[in-house]
Amino acid sequence: MSTTPQAALSFGVLLRVFLRSLFLQASWNPKGMQNLGLAYAVYPALMALYPRGPAREEAVRRHLVFFNTHPYVAAAIVGGVINHEERIARGEETPDKVVAFKAALMGPLAALGDGFFWLSLKPATGAVSAALVPLLGVWAVPLFLVLYNLVHLLLRVRLYWLGLTLGDRLVEAVARANLPARGARLRAVAAASAGGVAAWLAVSFGANAGGLYAPLLAAGCLALGVASYVLVSRRVPNYVVLYVAAGLACVAGAFL
Amino acid sequence: MSVVWTHVALAGLWGGLVALERKAFLQAMLSRPLVAATVMGALLDDVASGLAIGMLLELFFLGTANLGAALPENDTLAATGASAAAATLSAATGASSTPAIWSLAVLLFIGLGRVGRRGDRLLEGYTARLARVALASAEAGNLTRAMRQNLWGMWPHFAVYGALTALCALLGFFIEPLLQALPPVVVRGLAWAWPAMASVAAAIAAQGSHARRAPLYAGLGAAVVTVSVVCVLLLEDR
Numbered sequence A: 001m002s003t004t005p006q007a008a009l010s011f012g013v014l015l016r017v018f019l020r021s022l023f024l025q026a027s028w029n030p031k032g033m034q035n036l037g038l039a040y041a042v043y044p045a046l047m048a049l050y051p052r053g054p055a056r057e058e059a060v061r062r063h064l065v066f067f068n069t070h071p072y073v074a075a076a077i078v079g080g081v082i083n084h085e086e087r088i089a090r091g092e093e094t095p096d097k098v099v100a101f102k103a104a105l106m107g108p109l110a111a112l113g114d115g116f117f118w119l120s121l122k123p124a125t126g127a128v129s130a131a132l133v134p135l136l137g138v139w140a141v142p143l144f145l146v147l148y149n150l151v152h153l154l155l156r157v158r159l160y161w162l163g164l165t166l167g168d169r170l171v172e173a174v175a176r177a178n179l180p181a182r183g184a185r186l187r188a189v190a191a192a193s194a195g196g197v198a199a200w201l202a203v204s205f206g207a208n209a210g211g212l213y214a215p216l217l218a219a220g221c222l223a224l225g226v227a228s229y230v231l232v233s234r235r236v237p238n239y240v241v242l243y244v245a246a247g248l249a250c251v252a253g254a255f256l
Numbered sequence B: 001m002s003v004v005w006t007h008v009a010l011a012g013l014w015g016g017l018v019a020l021e022r023k024a025f026l027q028a029m030l031s032r033p034l035v036a037a038t039v040m041g042a043l044l045d046d047v048a049s050g051l052a053i054g055m056l057l058e059l060f061f062l063g064t065a066n067l068g069a070a071l072p073e074n075d076t077l078a079a080t081g082a083s084a085a086a087a088t089l090s091a092a093t094g095a096s097s098t099p100a101i102w103s104l105a106v107l108l109f110i111g112l113g114r115v116g117r118r119g120d121r122l123l124e125g126y127t128a129r130l131a132r133v134a135l136a137s138a139e140a141g142n143l144t145r146a147m148r149q150n151l152w153g154m155w156p157h158f159a160v161y162g163a164l165t166a167l168c169a170l171l172g173f174f175i176e177p178l179l180q181a182l183p184p185v186v187v188r189g190l191a192w193a194w195p196a197m198a199s200v201a202a203a204i205a206a207q208g209s210h211a212r213r214a215p216l217y218a219g220l221g222a223a224v225v226t227v228s229v230v231c232v233l234l235l236e237d238r
Helices: A011-021 A035-049 A054-061 A074-089 A096-176 A179-209 A214-233 A238-255 B005-023 B033-043 B047-060 B075-093 B099-109 B112-139 B143-152 B155-181 B184-208 B214-237
Strands: none
Touching: A011 A035, A011 A074, A011 A096, A035 A054, A035 A074, A035 B112, A035 B143, A054 B112, A054 B143, A074 A096, A096 A179, A096 B033, A096 B047, A096 B184, A179 A214, A179 B184, A179 B214, A214 A238, A214 B184, A214 B214, A238 B099, A238 B184, B005 B033, B005 B075, B005 B155, B033 B047, B033 B075, B047 B075, B047 B099, B047 B184, B075 B099, B075 B112, B075 B155, B099 B155, B099 B184, B112 B143, B112 B155, B184 B214
């Protein structure tokens, strides 16, 4: 473990910081939220930048304050923190700059990440893959992982790099990615895929049941889907709708 | 009925690993129901159960998201628990898995999503204690100890949810006599419940997609698929 500060961080240290940022939420807690995770991630850089003693302790303490953002987009902030800490270590800026940088960015980036990853990319890839289960079978699972993680991992690495190289200016670069508009398109794909899989289930159920009832069963299953949509939109709990549908189908299956 | 303990152990191990991935490390979606349940099925020699349950629960929980401090239902625990129970249940019957088994497993174990949310909330008390230890250690100048606290936060998730999933796998063996005791009409009813529940889950997914014109897009998707499948069926009949 080095006790001599470095002028610039090595690739090895930067890689360690990135890999440790994957543990950002390991000790998520209600008071400081991701504070332990952030301090844990940037610690190798702080060890390289500051000599053992009060300077390093002070640097660690300023990253143990409240911190919370989206875990993927946090890579940009982690990179930005390293960028600021390098300048602080060189005496080019005061420590309050890095604290202000985190405070200013964590909220907006959390909203951006939640909207794109949690509310758009995840539902879209999940619904498309679930809809492809009838066609691809078990191969729908690796497809889901590849589709999701191509975007997730590439963006995570890119955001970290933007933070490292641009510091405060990363905001403009992130804005140029236009994630909200892409998210809206992905949500439409999710809805269309969900509708498609509902229709496939209904029609194939009718076809498998066969006989005179086949069109009726398919139509009934589709009607159940539409009714469920309306009920859930009117805030009837999902579980209630699911159990009622199962009960109705059980009765129909037992007596038809 | 004989319990296959290797299945119980494998279920616990995979349940614990995906619980870690969901909350503490990477979050590359290995913990999503479609993946977690299918792999569970593969580990317990019943891919069909895992895939079917994974697809249904993926759709059912599609709209859930961990936003800020709000905790969503634990879709991973519901998926690993239900798929483990379905796999051991069909292993206990000695036959291949059926839609009736999938329905029974989902109806009995989908509530684990809420149990898991409660568990997540309780585990936050432990991580709050770790945060206090880390702050005190940093104040005292013991930075290595302060940083180590972050990793200690992961293991309760692995242990608690691994144990719960193993318990579900064990329960699957004990539910088998119950399934055998059901009258044939009820088993037929459970088989019909499968496509009905999957349709409902898909409708919930469309609603949970957060799309601005979700009914329009879902309707378009349904229309295209209906026409395509009907055309294929008619061509096959010729």
